[in-house]
Amino acid sequence: xxxxxxxxxxxxxxxxxxxxxxxxxxxxxxxxxxxxxxxxxxxxxxxxxxxxxxxxxxxxxxxxxxxxxxxxxxxxxxxxxxxxxxxxxxxxxxxxxxxxxxxxxxxxxxxxxxxxxxxxxxxxxxxxxxxxxxxxxxxxxxxxxxxxxxxxxxxxxxxxxxxxxxxxxxxxxxxxxxxxxxxxxxxxxxxxxxxxxxxxx
Numbered sequence: 001x002x003x004x005x006x007x008x009x010x011x012x013x014x015x016x017x018x019x020x021x022x023x024x025x026x027x028x029x030x031x032x033x034x035x036x037x038x039x040x041x042x043x044x045x046x047x048x049x050x051x052x053x054x055x056x057x058x059x060x061x062x063x064x065x066x067x068x069x070x071x072x073x074x075x076x077x078x079x080x081x082x083x084x085x086x087x088x089x090x091x092x093x094x095x096x097x098x099x100x101x102x103x104x105x106x107x108x109x110x111x112x113x114x115x116x117x118x119x120x121x122x123x124x125x126x127x128x129x130x131x132x133x134x135x136x137x138x139x140x141x142x143x144x145x146x147x148x149x150x151x152x153x154x155x156x157x158x159x160x161x162x163x164x165x166x167x168x169x170x171x172x173x174x175x176x177x178x179x180x181x182x183x184x185x186x187x188x189x190x191x192x193x194x195x196x197x198x199x200x201x
Contacts, residue, residue, distance in 0.1 A: 022052075024055060030097070058087070075109065077110045080113070134154065
């Protein structure tokens with residue numbers, strides 16, 4: 001089951017597995033107190049969060065990862081993301097008030113997409129991670145067997161016609177839709193209830 005945690009600009013999601021919890025994305029740096037207030041409202045405590053996974057390493061999705069790692073949350077890193085972990089460092093360090101600390105990826109658990117189903121099962125979560133690089137080369141989506149699908153900043157499925165010549169976007173959505181998702185969770189939009197052609201027929 002996916003719990004939406006909205007406390008500033010970026011949607012964050014929490015999945016409680018039988019053996020551990022997975023947080024997907026954070027907001028930007030400087031939002032830790034807002035994050036703590038919101039998870040308390042949702043009945044989530046910090047020790048429920050075993051791993052944090054970013055859908056991609058843009059500044060509005062990774063701002064709290066270093067802070068959470070200091071509290072003992074482990075970073076789950078997909079191998080295609082490794083070259084981009086520090087993509088936003090220079091931008092975030094410009095604002096001294098944010099006191100941003102770069103992510104120490106040497107402490108991360110690194111997996112390949114092909115290994116994701118087996119890894120997630122160790123948390124009691126049934127699903128897998130796929131690469132959806134049309135937004136950025138490090139972008140991934142998490143697809144659960146129960147029909148939930150977290151896609152980060154992948155352009156909404158409804159907007160595909162506006163990008164008729166974007167073969168990369170269409171390819172990503174083709175891959176996502178092959179899993180027959182029922183609910184699509186976005187980084188900056190409300191969730192979309194979606195029933196595949198297979199389910200409608």
